Amino acid sequence: MKKNIFLFLLIVLGTSAYSQKILLHGNDLDRIEKACNLIKIHDPIIYESMVIHSIIQSYGHYTGNKFTSTNMVEDNNYWILIGRGTLSKRSINRLAGTIFHESLHMLLELQRSRSGPIRKFSDLSENERKQEEIFVYNRTRELLVRLNTSDWEIKEYDKWASAYY
């Protein structure tokens, strides 16, 4: 009997786990879905971890030329937020890199929470934040190169990351 309940739970959790939730404003759904699909193909392990835990939303907090992203936890949901400032001017590859970048931060936070209470990125020391940012940057850059992302977008990403070196 107990085994059946466990099986039932697995099925219920299993079906809800593998559908990526994307909420958005405007017409970014198609591009975000394509970007997620690239991650699914090129890094299936990160993709599966990401879809279990996160909801993706494009958001309009920033305006102008800034291309920004962040993540946050709310009611046990992880949100990956992609600023809409110049989202439409970036390629699907670059968008995939951005979602991947925030996913890695989220997964590192979940990993930390296994050994104690959640330690958010903002709770880390300056040096720990720097180390994490460099790790996430390197992994994301590898993905961008594998995807054949255009030079100007990789250079833009490098420029942003150079603040941490």
Ligand SMILES: [Zn+2]
């Ligand atoms: Zn970061």
